[in-house]
Amino acid sequence: MLLAGCSISVAPDNQTTSANTGAPAAAAHWTKETRAQLRQAIDARAAHGLDQMAFASNAGDEAGVTQQALAYAAALARGATDPTKLYEVYTVPRPNPDLRAGLANALRANDVKGWLASLAPADQNYTRLSKAYLALRQQPGTPTPAIPVHGEAIKPGAVDPRVATIARELVVLDYLDQRSAQGDRYTPTMAKAVQQMQADYGMKPDGVIGSAVLAILNMSDTDRARAIAIAMERLRWLERxxxxxxxxxxxxxxxxxxxxxxxxxxxxxxxxxxxxxxxxxxxxxxxxxxxxxxxxxxxxxxxxxxxxxxxxxxxxxxxxxxxxxxxxxxxxxxxxxxxxxxxxxxxxxxxxxxxxxxxxxxxxxxxxxxxxxxxxxxxxxxxxxxxxxxxxxxxxxxxxxxxxxxxxxxxxxxxxxxxxxxxxxxxxxVRNDPYGWDDRVGAALGFKAGKALRVETRASDEGP
Incomplete structure (x- = not known):
């Protein structure tokens, strides 16, 4: 069975097309080797944070394999989700490669693996996210929080072994300077940071670190992995x-x-x-x-x-x-x-x-x-x-x-x-999600709902 678009002349990057001014190109067929390349690429989709989605690669006929290949290629090239459907307004320019022509070229070159690898973002940030996601997914599948929730609430001036971890999380969320995140004593500087965070999240700003504060600061490896997968997806939405x-x-x-x-x-x-x-x-x-x-x-x-x-x-x-x-x-x-x-x-x-x-x-x-x-x-x-x-x-x-x-x-x-x-x-x-916009992307990627980090703010004036 021929692949649709196989007679189109394709530019060297396999992502754009030009007019066909020469003789028709050779027919593009799936071979045992190219099917194996597709199967291997889909099996390794965790590198792109797509392991919660099913991209079955075992269809028998060529039409089925082609559709699977194009679906996975689209996820890498443009995102597995469509932001224009997830959000009422999304007009940021997006990539639009000719995937059918690219696949046809890849089949003729017997290099489906290389073609698929060329579709995802190649920048340093995407690579860092991929490495971090794989590392988190290799951790034991436990939602154990980083900060133990047992024990009494921590009041200003107290000494508690949890303080060091709490301070690090406050630094991540920008409430505390790195230089102030030292030791196990709950210092006045830390208390001021906690009070500011409590106010932002609609809590009584008393500076006491209880279960509500820990619920904001605690993020499991599962939550971090979900956020990183969502970040990779958002990068795939963007023009390269x-x-x-x-x-x-x-x-x-x-x-x-x-x-x-x-x-x-x-x-x-x-x-x-x-x-x-x-x-x-x-x-x-x-x-x-x-x-x-x-x-x-x-x-x-x-x-x-x-x-x-x-x-x-x-x-x-x-x-x-x-x-x-x-x-x-x-x-x-x-x-x-x-x-x-x-x-x-x-x-x-x-x-x-x-x-x-x-x-x-x-x-x-x-x-x-x-x-x-x-x-x-x-x-x-x-x-x-x-x-x-x-x-x-x-x-x-x-x-x-x-x-x-x-x-x-x-x-x-x-x-x-x-x-x-x-x-x-x-x-x-991983920072907070003030609009709650991670949820709809995460759900579309197959993740369970994560821990919500929501701010509660009201405009302080009539300005636009």
């Missing part, structure tokens, strides 16, 4: 060669990374949408800088602002214009002094904010959906310089009025969600 100049925003960690010509040029904190008003996963470019922006308050939150009364509106320079509440430029404007205009249907953009105190918080999922940038004026200065519009930008700011500065080239922005980061040694560390 992203734009060399771009801005990536990790919504889970609330951090922004600016890439310029393939190198990290800047990284800073951001504030993103709070739970239930999540910032969507978008692929959307910045096309202009806006100096001294006005803010037209969206209908969805207009009521919150109007309810504060006329005195509040006047004090914050907000008035009704053409049926909308509009805040004029100035230091109290909720967009701050600069807005980074983006092209998308969700009215999501980056901007400054007068609420600078939010950047000092650990859990920064506290906006109504847009992304607030720490030292946004400094970041705008960097972009203006790199794009050659510094003079125009300075002139626009000097007007004191809303003024637009178009960028010569649009800068792609990717709003991503990644709950696994890497420490200084390159080891993966």
């Amino acid at each position: 060669t992203p734009p060399a100049t771009r801005i990536d925003v990790n919504l889970a960690a609330a951090r922004l990374t600016y890439w310029r010509d393939g190198k990290i040029a800047d990284s800073r904190k951001v504030v993103v949408g709070e739970p239930d008003r999540e910032t969507p996963q978008l692929g959307s470019p910045i096309f202009r800088l806006v100096a001294n922006p006005t803010w037209t308050i969206p209908r969805s939150i207009e009521g919150e602002t109007a309810a504060k009364g006329a005195a509040y509106l006047k004090a914050n320079n907000i008035a009704r214009k053409d049926g909308w509440l509009v805040q004029q430029p100035g230091p109290k404007n909720s967009l701050g002094l600069v807005k980074f205009d983006m092209l998308n249907d969700q009215a999501i953009y980056l901007h400054d904010t007068p609420a600078k105190q939010l950047f000092a918080m650990i859990q920064r999922q506290r906006s109504h959906g847009c992304v607030r940038v720490d030292d946004a004026l400094g970041f705008a200065e960097i972009l203006a310089h790199d794009e050659g519009v510094t003079d125009q930008w300075h002139q626009a700011r000097a007007t004191g009025k809303e003024t637009f500065v178009k960028l010569p080239k649009q800068i792609p922005v990717r709003m991503l969600y990644q709950t696994v980061l890497f420490d200084d040694a390159g080891e993966p560390i």
